Amino acid sequence: MRGKKTSKGHPRFETLPGIQAQVDWKENMKLHSSSGDEFVVNVFNYKLGYSRYCYFEYRQTKTQQDVFECLINAFRTTGGVPREILFDNMKSVVDITENGRRINNKMKAFADDFGFKVKLCKPRHSFTKGKVESANKFLNWLLAYDYSFENEDELKEIIKKINQKVNTQVNQATNVPPLLLFQKEKEYLSPLPNINIIESYLDNSIKVKVQKDSLVYFKGNKYSVPPNYIGKIVNLKVNENYLYIYYITDVISVHEITNKKVNYLTNHYVELMSKHIKDENELKKVCEDNLKNLDKFLQEGNG
Secondary structure (H helix, E strand, O other): OOOOOOOOOOOOOOOOOOOEEEEEEEEEEEEEEOOOOEEEEEEEEEEEOOOOOEEEEEEOOOOHHHHHHHHHHHHHHHOOEOOEEEEOOOOOOEEEEOOEEEEOHHHHHHHHHHOOEEEEOOOOOHHHHHHHHHHHHHHHHHHOOOOOEOOHHHHHHHHHHHHHHHHHOOOOOOOOOHHHHHHHHHHHOEOOOOHHHHHHOOOOOEEEEOOOOOEEEEOOEEEEOOHHHOOOEEEEEEEOOEEEEEEOOEEEEEEEOOOOOEEOOHHHHHHHHOOOOOOHHHHHHHHHHHHHHHHHHHHHHHO
16 A cells, blocks of 8 residues: 655745845735726735845836846845745746756856855745745835826835835744844845946846837937837837937937927827727827827826
8 A cells, every 4th residue: 555645844044144144026916096097017926035124016018128127226235145046937047948947148147247156945845935935025015006096106106115114024934024134134245246237137128018009218308119019028229318219229209308298299199099980081180189188188287
């Protein structure tokens, strides 16, 4: 008779200060602004093993570039780099080959430049990153803001407030707030590399999602792109007083940066309205009137 398969158990273990951090994504959460715009939210979760001090960052995408930039921001926020970082099998870190898993070359180079070792969770053994998983209670706090924020900037501020809350509340495992133990742990972190190395991993463009009104949000104001980019992620770059909007490598729109809340290029608005008005003469008249009225309304609102 075959014996019953018994669990080996998962003994609790602690890491010394400055030794390890753990990284995970809480991904593809859907939240809505007060005006009904949908945001697909990805939150990068970085957690120091000894203190449980967390760093959360909102991202629209989960590319390798996002991982590099979030790690750099986490290192800057905590004031240093741990000896090793534990990742799950995220595609931006791991290549799956015929011979199994291996850390991809770009991530190896990044880890070498910043002075930490990459450690991988065992496949199908999520308990190895349990310290990160335990922080995910913050999701309930985040979901409470569904339909309660105005725009992306406000959403980012909400995540920062929740991050502060997690770090200042008593942690169940340690019985003290992470911020208290972090005061000791930060002394054991290694310094960041020189600024030239850091800058070489940063992308100075801004990623935003095109909303249903064919507008993107930039520093409190909105700017138009062609309607066929609605729902897509685009990159914003500033050159002097102009905002350049890219989709992958193509420039799809250029705007002079203004104080106006809404900035439509006429051809973008006409294309957007053409889905609803088929008569060419009527379309032209409606678009002219709507854009004039919008400008007037916004001027009065600022007055």
